[in-house]
Amino acid sequence: MKAALIDYGAGNLRSVANALRELGIDPLITASADDLTDATHLILPGVGSFGDCMAQLQNRNLIESIQNWVAAGKPYLGICLGYQLLFDSSEESPGVAGLGIVPGVVRRFQQTPGLKIPHMGWNSAVPRKPDTGNWAGLGADPYFYFVHSYFPVPNDDAVIAAETTYGTDTFAAAIEMPNLLACQFHPEKSQDAGLRLIRNFLGLPLV
Secondary structure, eight states, rough: OEEEEOOOSOSSSHHHHHHHHTOOOOOESSOOOOOOOSSSSEOOOOSSSSHHHHHHHHHTHHHHHHHHHHHTTOEEEEEEEHTTTTEEEEETSSSSOOOSSOOOEEEEEEOOOOSSSSSEEEOOOOSSTSSSSGGGSSOSEEEEEEEEEEEEEESOOGEEEEEEEETTTEEEEEEEETTTEEEBBBGGGSSSHHHHHHHHHHHHOOO
Protein backbone atom coordinates (compact mmCIF):
# COMPACT_ATOMS: atom_id res chain seq x y z
CA MET A 1 0.00 0.00 0.00
CA LYS A 2 1.23 3.49 -0.89
CA ALA A 3 -0.99 6.24 0.49
CA ALA A 4 -0.39 9.70 -0.98
CA LEU A 5 -1.30 12.69 1.18
CA ILE A 6 -1.80 15.87 -0.88
CA ASP A 7 0.12 18.94 0.32
CA TYR A 8 -1.46 22.07 -1.12
CA GLY A 9 0.37 24.48 1.17
CA ALA A 10 -2.07 24.41 4.07
CA GLY A 11 -4.10 21.90 5.99
CA ASN A 12 -3.81 19.41 8.79
CA LEU A 13 -1.13 17.28 7.18
CA ARG A 14 0.72 16.44 10.37
CA SER A 15 -2.30 15.09 12.26
CA VAL A 16 -3.48 13.04 9.27
CA ALA A 17 0.02 11.67 8.71
CA ASN A 18 0.30 10.78 12.39
CA ALA A 19 -3.03 8.93 12.26
CA LEU A 20 -1.83 6.93 9.26
CA ARG A 21 1.44 6.09 10.96
CA GLU A 22 -0.49 4.89 14.00
CA LEU A 23 -2.15 2.44 11.63
CA GLY A 24 1.21 1.30 10.30
CA ILE A 25 1.13 3.33 7.08
CA ASP A 26 3.95 5.77 6.29
CA PRO A 27 2.29 8.23 3.89
CA LEU A 28 3.88 9.93 0.92
CA ILE A 29 3.32 13.66 1.45
CA THR A 30 3.44 15.30 -1.95
CA ALA A 31 2.52 18.39 -3.93
CA SER A 32 3.38 16.80 -7.27
CA ALA A 33 1.01 15.01 -9.60
CA ASP A 34 3.93 12.88 -10.79
CA ASP A 35 4.17 11.25 -7.38
CA LEU A 36 0.66 9.85 -7.68
CA THR A 37 1.60 7.38 -10.41
CA ASP A 38 2.51 4.57 -8.04
CA ALA A 39 0.10 5.49 -5.22
CA THR A 40 -2.68 3.11 -4.25
CA HIS A 41 -4.71 5.53 -2.10
CA LEU A 42 -5.17 9.31 -2.31
CA ILE A 43 -6.01 11.44 0.72
CA LEU A 44 -6.89 15.14 0.50
CA PRO A 45 -7.14 16.77 3.93
CA GLY A 46 -8.10 20.37 4.32
CA VAL A 47 -8.43 23.51 6.34
CA GLY A 48 -8.76 27.03 4.98
CA SER A 49 -11.03 28.53 2.37
CA PHE A 50 -12.58 26.84 -0.65
CA GLY A 51 -11.24 29.41 -3.12
CA ASP A 52 -7.70 29.51 -1.75
CA CYS A 53 -7.41 25.74 -1.79
CA MET A 54 -8.65 25.45 -5.37
CA ALA A 55 -6.09 28.08 -6.37
CA GLN A 56 -3.30 26.12 -4.68
CA LEU A 57 -4.36 22.89 -6.37
CA GLN A 58 -4.38 24.74 -9.70
CA ASN A 59 -0.91 26.16 -9.08
CA ARG A 60 0.39 22.64 -8.44
CA ASN A 61 -1.36 21.18 -11.51
CA LEU A 62 -3.25 18.78 -9.26
CA ILE A 63 -6.86 19.44 -10.26
CA GLU A 64 -6.97 17.20 -13.33
CA SER A 65 -4.95 14.52 -11.55
CA ILE A 66 -7.47 14.35 -8.71
CA GLN A 67 -10.41 14.34 -11.12
CA ASN A 68 -8.86 11.53 -13.16
CA TRP A 69 -7.99 9.58 -10.02
CA VAL A 70 -11.60 9.51 -8.82
CA ALA A 71 -12.96 8.89 -12.32
CA ALA A 72 -10.73 5.84 -12.53
CA GLY A 73 -12.31 4.44 -9.37
CA LYS A 74 -9.13 4.59 -7.30
CA PRO A 75 -9.48 4.90 -3.49
CA TYR A 76 -9.94 8.53 -2.41
CA LEU A 77 -10.45 9.92 1.09
CA GLY A 78 -11.48 13.56 1.42
CA ILE A 79 -11.42 15.23 4.83
CA CYS A 80 -13.24 18.48 5.70
CA LEU A 81 -12.25 20.88 2.89
CA GLY A 82 -11.02 17.86 0.93
CA TYR A 83 -14.68 16.78 1.03
CA GLN A 84 -16.16 20.16 0.09
CA LEU A 85 -13.83 20.60 -2.89
CA LEU A 86 -15.42 17.58 -4.60
CA PHE A 87 -18.51 19.68 -5.32
CA ASP A 88 -19.30 22.24 -8.01
CA SER A 89 -19.10 25.42 -5.93
CA SER A 90 -19.28 26.91 -2.44
CA GLU A 91 -21.04 29.89 -0.91
CA GLU A 92 -17.72 30.59 0.79
CA SER A 93 -16.05 31.53 -2.51
CA PRO A 94 -18.65 32.74 -5.06
CA GLY A 95 -17.56 32.30 -8.65
CA VAL A 96 -14.90 29.70 -7.86
CA ALA A 97 -15.41 26.30 -9.43
CA GLY A 98 -14.75 23.22 -7.34
CA LEU A 99 -13.52 19.89 -8.64
CA GLY A 100 -16.99 19.11 -9.98
CA ILE A 101 -16.70 15.42 -9.18
CA VAL A 102 -19.91 15.30 -7.13
CA PRO A 103 -22.82 17.44 -8.36
CA GLY A 104 -23.96 19.86 -5.68
CA VAL A 105 -23.01 22.98 -3.77
CA VAL A 106 -21.49 23.82 -0.40
CA ARG A 107 -23.70 26.01 1.81
CA ARG A 108 -23.23 27.97 5.02
CA PHE A 109 -25.07 27.13 8.22
CA GLN A 110 -28.18 29.22 8.76
CA GLN A 111 -27.64 31.86 11.41
CA THR A 112 -30.11 31.30 14.24
CA PRO A 113 -30.22 32.77 17.77
CA GLY A 114 -27.85 30.98 20.11
CA LEU A 115 -26.18 28.93 17.36
CA LYS A 116 -22.42 29.18 17.28
CA ILE A 117 -20.74 29.20 13.89
CA PRO A 118 -18.43 27.48 13.16
CA HIS A 119 -19.84 24.16 14.25
CA MET A 120 -16.99 23.05 16.48
CA GLY A 121 -16.70 20.01 18.71
CA TRP A 122 -18.01 16.47 18.96
CA ASN A 123 -21.22 15.41 17.26
CA SER A 124 -22.70 12.18 16.02
CA ALA A 125 -22.62 11.16 12.37
CA VAL A 126 -25.47 8.72 11.84
CA PRO A 127 -24.54 6.23 9.09
CA ARG A 128 -27.23 5.04 6.74
CA LYS A 129 -25.70 1.55 6.68
CA PRO A 130 -24.17 1.11 10.13
CA ASP A 131 -21.63 -1.63 10.77
CA THR A 132 -21.02 -2.21 7.06
CA GLY A 133 -18.20 -1.20 4.74
CA ASN A 134 -16.42 1.94 5.91
CA TRP A 135 -18.69 2.04 8.98
CA ALA A 136 -17.99 -1.48 10.21
CA GLY A 137 -17.64 -1.63 13.96
CA LEU A 138 -18.72 1.98 14.51
CA GLY A 139 -22.30 1.41 15.61
CA ALA A 140 -25.44 3.40 14.96
CA ASP A 141 -24.26 6.89 15.95
CA PRO A 142 -20.48 7.23 16.22
CA TYR A 143 -19.13 10.57 17.41
CA PHE A 144 -16.54 12.55 15.46
CA TYR A 145 -14.85 15.93 15.78
CA PHE A 146 -16.12 18.77 13.57
CA VAL A 147 -14.78 22.25 12.78
CA HIS A 148 -16.63 23.97 9.92
CA SER A 149 -19.00 26.74 8.90
CA TYR A 150 -20.02 25.23 5.55
CA PHE A 151 -21.36 21.84 4.50
CA PRO A 152 -21.98 20.13 1.15
CA VAL A 153 -25.45 19.55 -0.27
CA PRO A 154 -25.25 16.78 -2.89
CA ASN A 155 -27.75 16.85 -5.73
CA ASP A 156 -28.10 13.08 -5.46
CA ASP A 157 -29.25 12.06 -2.00
CA ALA A 158 -28.10 8.49 -2.70
CA VAL A 159 -24.41 9.36 -2.20
CA ILE A 160 -25.00 10.41 1.42
CA ALA A 161 -23.40 7.91 3.79
CA ALA A 162 -23.99 9.62 7.15
CA GLU A 163 -25.89 12.63 8.46
CA THR A 164 -25.40 15.09 11.30
CA THR A 165 -27.74 17.71 12.74
CA TYR A 166 -26.54 21.10 13.91
CA GLY A 167 -29.01 23.84 14.66
CA THR A 168 -31.79 23.66 12.09
CA ASP A 169 -29.63 21.93 9.49
CA THR A 170 -29.29 18.20 8.97
CA PHE A 171 -26.41 17.81 6.57
CA ALA A 172 -24.39 15.16 4.78
CA ALA A 173 -21.59 14.45 7.24
CA ALA A 174 -20.11 11.95 4.80
CA ILE A 175 -20.64 10.65 1.30
CA GLU A 176 -19.63 7.42 -0.40
CA MET A 177 -19.15 6.46 -4.02
CA PRO A 178 -17.28 3.46 -5.42
CA ASN A 179 -13.85 3.60 -3.75
CA LEU A 180 -14.55 7.12 -2.45
CA LEU A 181 -15.17 8.24 1.12
CA ALA A 182 -15.37 11.91 2.06
CA CYS A 183 -16.34 13.35 5.42
CA GLN A 184 -16.94 16.78 6.89
CA PHE A 185 -15.57 15.78 10.28
CA HIS A 186 -11.91 15.12 11.09
CA PRO A 187 -11.35 11.38 11.59
CA GLU A 188 -7.70 12.04 12.42
CA LYS A 189 -8.85 14.05 15.44
CA SER A 190 -11.68 11.70 16.41
CA GLN A 191 -9.76 9.19 18.49
CA ASP A 192 -10.76 5.51 18.20
CA ALA A 193 -13.80 6.10 15.97
CA GLY A 194 -11.78 8.14 13.50
CA LEU A 195 -8.95 5.64 13.35
CA ARG A 196 -11.46 2.84 12.81
CA LEU A 197 -13.02 4.72 9.91
CA ILE A 198 -9.63 5.31 8.27
CA ARG A 199 -8.67 1.68 8.87
CA ASN A 200 -11.88 0.53 7.20
CA PHE A 201 -11.30 2.83 4.23
CA LEU A 202 -7.78 1.50 3.74
CA GLY A 203 -8.98 -2.09 4.09
CA LEU A 204 -6.61 -2.80 6.95
CA PRO A 205 -7.33 -5.80 9.19
CA LEU A 206 -8.08 -5.22 12.85
CA VAL A 207 -5.22 -5.97 15.21
